[in-house]
Amino acid sequence: MTSTADPAEQLAGQLSATTLLRFATAGSVDDGKSTLVGRLLHDSKSVLADQLEAVEHASRSRGQDAPDLALLTDGLRAEREQGITIDVAYRYFATPRRRFILADTPGHVQYTRNMVTGASTAELTVVLVDARNGVVEQTRRHAAIAALLRVPHVVLAVNKMDLVGYEESVFAAIAEEFTAYASELGVPEITAIPISALAGDNVVEASANMDWYGGPTVLEHLETVPVSHDLTGCHARFPVQYVIRPQTAEHPDYRGYAGQIAAGTFRVGESVTVLPSGLTSTIAGIDLLGTPVDVAWTPQSATLLLADDIDVSRGDIIVPSGDAPATTQDVEATVCHVADQPLTVGQRVLLKHTTRTVKAIVKDIPSRLTLDDLSQHPAPGQLVANDIGRVRVRTAEPLALDTYADSRRTGSFLLIDPADGTTLAAGMAGESFATARTAPVQDDEGWDF
Amino acid sequence: MTTSINHVSGTAGGAGEDSPYALTHLDALESEGVHIFREVAGEFERPVILFSGGKDSIVMLHLALKAFAPAAVPFSLLHVDTGHNFPEVIGYRDRVVAEHGLRLHVASVQDYIDRGVLKERPDGTRNPLQTVPLTEAIQEHRFDAVFGGGRRDEEKARAKERVFSLRDEFSQWDPRRQRPELWQLYNGRHAPGEHVRVFPLSNWTELDVWQYIQREGIELPEIYFAHEREVFARGGMWLTAGDWGGPKDGESVETRLIRYRTVGDMSCTGAVDSQATTLDAVIAEIAASRLTERGATRADDKLSEAAMEDRKREGYF
Numbered sequence: 001m002t003s004t005a006d007p008a009e010q011l012a013g014q015l016s017a018t019t020l021l022r023f024a025t026a027g028s029v030d031d032g033k034s035t036l037v038g039r040l041l042h043d044s045k046s047v048l049a050d051q052l053e054a055v056e057h058a059s060r061s062r063g064q065d066a067p068d069l070a071l072l073t074d075g076l077r078a079e080r081e082q083g084i085t086i087d088v089a090y091r092y093f094a095t096p097r098r099r100f101i102l103a104d105t106p107g108h109v110q111y112t113r114n115m116v117t118g119a120s121t122a123e124l125t126v127v128l129v130d131a132r133n134g135v136v137e138q139t140r141r142h143a144a145i146a147a148l149l150r151v152p153h154v155v156l157a158v159n160k161m162d163l164v165g166y167e168e169s170v171f172a173a174i175a176e177e178f179t180a181y182a183s184e185l186g187v188p189e190i191t192a193i194p195i196s197a198l199a200g201d202n203v204v205e206a207s208a209n210m211d212w213y214g215g216p217t218v219l220e221h222l223e224t225v226p227v228s229h230d231l232t233g234c235h236a237r238f239p240v241q242y243v244i245r246p247q248t249a250e251h252p253d254y255r256g257y258a259g260q261i262a263a264g265t266f267r268v269g270e271s272v273t274v275l276p277s278g279l280t281s282t283i284a285g286i287d288l289l290g291t292p293v294d295v296a297w298t299p300q301s302a303t304l305l306l307a308d309d310i311d312v313s314r315g316d317i318i319v320p321s322g323d324a325p326a327t328t329q330d331v332e333a334t335v336c337h338v339a340d341q342p343l344t345v346g347q348r349v350l351l352k353h354t355t356r357t358v359k360a361i362v363k364d365i366p367s368r369l370t371l372d373d374l375s376q377h378p379a380p381g382q383l384v385a386n387d388i389g390r391v392r393v394r395t396a397e398p399l400a401l402d403t404y405a406d407s408r409r410t411g412s413f414l415l416i417d418p419a420d421g422t423t424l425a426a427g428m429a430g431e432s433f434a435t436a437r438t439a440p441v442q443d444d445e446g447w448d449f
Numbered sequence: 450m451t452t453s454i455n456h457v458s459g460t461a462g463g464a465g466e467d468s469p470y471a472l473t474h475l476d477a478l479e480s481e482g483v484h485i486f487r488e489v490a491g492e493f494e495r496p497v498i499l500f501s502g503g504k505d506s507i508v509m510l511h512l513a514l515k516a517f518a519p520a521a522v523p524f525s526l527l528h529v530d531t532g533h534n535f536p537e538v539i540g541y542r543d544r545v546v547a548e549h550g551l552r553l554h555v556a557s558v559q560d561y562i563d564r565g566v567l568k569e570r571p572d573g574t575r576n577p578l579q580t581v582p583l584t585e586a587i588q589e590h591r592f593d594a595v596f597g598g599g600r601r602d603e604e605k606a607r608a609k610e611r612v613f614s615l616r617d618e619f620s621q622w623d624p625r626r627q628r629p630e631l632w633q634l635y636n637g638r639h640a641p642g643e644h645v646r647v648f649p650l651s652n653w654t655e656l657d658v659w660q661y662i663q664r665e666g667i668e669l670p671e672i673y674f675a676h677e678r679e680v681f682a683r684g685g686m687w688l689t690a691g692d693w694g695g696p697k698d699g700e701s702v703e704t705r706l707i708r709y710r711t712v713g714d715m716s717c718t719g720a721v722d723s724q725a726t727t728l729d730a731v732i733a734e735i736a737a738s739r740l741t742e743r744g745a746t747r748a749d750d751k752l753s754e755a756a757m758e759d760r761k762r763e764g765y766f
Contacts, residue, residue: 019473020472048739049739049740050740087609087624087627089608091608092601092602099474114629117629120631121632121633227471241490242487242490242491242517244518244519244520246520246521248519250519251520254519258487258517260480260481265470289483289515297470298470299480300472300476300480301479301481314491354634355488412631412632412634414636416638421638421640422628423629423631426629
């Protein structure tokens with residue numbers, strides 16, 4: 001571990017960190033999530049003197065004895081006044097091994113949409129549990145959202161171990177129950193860590209109070225968890241963002257299709273198909289921000305040059321000719337409703353998928369999911385804030401939509417209110433959870449709708 | 450970072466850092482920034498880049514140049530000139546504009562003061578006075594997307610900011626009514642009169658910015674490097690002596706070896722003691738610093754615990 005290095009050396013060491021991990025936290029109100037985040041920032045020496053001074057000052061003026069690390073993360077006046085977290089905030093810290101972007105999501109205000117927001121870009125989610133309470137409704141809800149959003153790695157942080165005498169049996173029982181539940185939902189990797197965020201056990205420093213635990217601390221795990229770069233099995237997808245046409249003396253005929261590669265790799269000489277038109281061509285060249293290259297891959301922002309002068313514009317998707325998704329005007333998906341105004345059957349909306357925004361109509365809302373027990377309620381008629389449900393949407397134009405299971409980037413979409421531009425819902429095409437339950441379901445309707 | 454994922458149950462998918470497909474953090478941030486620029490170019494009618502001549506706006510412009518190469522940047526620039534800017538920075542600004550054939554709009558705080566629309570503050574700082582000229586320039590030119598170099602790591606209120614941040618006709622920010630930002634699907638829809646503030650460097654830290662400047666060989670205004678300057682102490686910071694209003698009685702001028710960590714209005718931007726005359730030395734200095742960028746150099750953020758939040762609500766960046 002690096003925690004024994006002096007601060008200057010520690011920070012200078014950050015210069016060597018080259019990879020980036022995006023992760024999110026999830027926890028209920030009193031599970032100590034802010035304290036965990038504060039502890040992680042503080043003990044990894046990511047809090048600088050003036051920030052700590054501000055926290056100490058604020059803590060003193062509130063009459064608290066010790067600096068309240070939770071104050072490091074409450075950025076808004078109302079949050080500090082009420083002692084709550086209102087909205088997702090993003091934090092940045094680094095160790096000599098890696099840089100981190102943390103989506104710090106509030107536990108209790110509008111929890112589902114906030115956690116969905118944080119999880120949508122995360123490669124790892126930390127689910128916090130109070131060791132005294134064990135796996136509760138809220139824990140199952142967090143696991144279900146991580147599964148639904150297909151976050152590759154989940155950490156179960158069993159907090160407040162100091163309040164249960166650092167008992168191994170308490171931790172083991174919670175870890176076992178959670179792992180069984182999350183595995184069933186299709187969470188691919190679960191790591192359970194016993195911690196005390198308040199005392200600092202196993203957050204950054206290994207705990208002297210739990211020598212029965214031989215696994216990594218939270219930070220060690222964050223530093224070493226693999227960031228997925230295996231592109232061999234991916235369907236290559238290139239949503240066209242913008243057409244670059246300099247029309248200058250130097251570049252009279254340049255016509256490049258600019259975009260960020262959403263999945264897979266593209267090579268010069270490859271046969272490609274443009275969707276939804278179905279026109280085909282060959283990649284004549286790839287520019288990587290001004291430099292010609294032979295191959296480009298996700299998530300690089302690149303510019304493709306095609307051999308033929310065919311009609312391609314923003315909103316189209318370029319794919320390998322042998323690996324094109326079917327285009328469809330009938331979208332079946334799970335959505336998380338994120339707006340205060342409801343989503344109703346028959347409602348006219350806009351659907352934004354990659355770089356394409358099309359008119360759409362909500363044809364049906366066949367079911368609404370209760371995250372607490374994963375039961376489904378048929379034909380709810382509408383979805384309101386924080387609801388998760390199945391929808392069927394008919395679009396005015398065909399979309400080249402992958403399933404979310406295949407690609408978080410090309411299988412996701414937004415539903416937008418055309419009247420005022422409000423983001424209504426976050427959509428994920430295809431099946432909800434990664435694995436179908438094999439045992440008979442208790443609920444008559446089944447949960448895997 | 451949301452690559453397509455193929456999992457084998459129970460194991461971590463992917464080839465990890467050793468994969469030939471792994472991107473460095475700078476490449477990942479650059480790609481994300483370029484994606485944001487191209488989204489705005491594809492979806493908006495009249496975008497503009499706020500350009501102060503500071504390192505963040507310089508990196509922002511560099512990303513824009515790369516995003517549309519070999520074509521020109523399809524946006525103009527807007528500079529809110531406080532009237533107390535460093536002459537080295539104004540010189541740099543004008544050179545960059547000429548070099549890349551860009552169009553520059555200038556909104557002048559001094560004009561507003563001369564016309565009696567704005568009043569000089571008792572503390573002499575002009576940073577908060579930028580809000581009115583900025584919002585009026587946005588309305589006058591009917592800009593619908595305004596790029597800013599703000600980073601979430603700068604300040605706790607900024608940590609709450611979205612990449613696409615909708616502002617009403619008064620440019621106001623309401624942190625309780627922000628659109629959730631999901632995946633990389635940015636929603637830029639807005640009503641006439643409203644606009645969207647766009648922050649392509651949201652996920653960059655101060656160190657990322659400097660490492661990127663070094664990697665890309667980007668030129669900076671010389672005040673970012675150690676040099677001798679006549680300064681005086683006020684509020685625990687070294688301020689540049691000059692006609693703008695310092696020193697006052699009881700404040701004494703001395704010549705010190707300093708550099709600037711941020712570039713802003715002379716009345717509220719403090720210099721730090723430094724011997725760093727090269728990029729390597731600057732990066733080493735920042736990596737070892739125990740003070741944040743704003744904590745070390747910005748007087749206006751120390752006005753109250755919520756100074757930045759309050760200014761942002763009114764329309765400031």
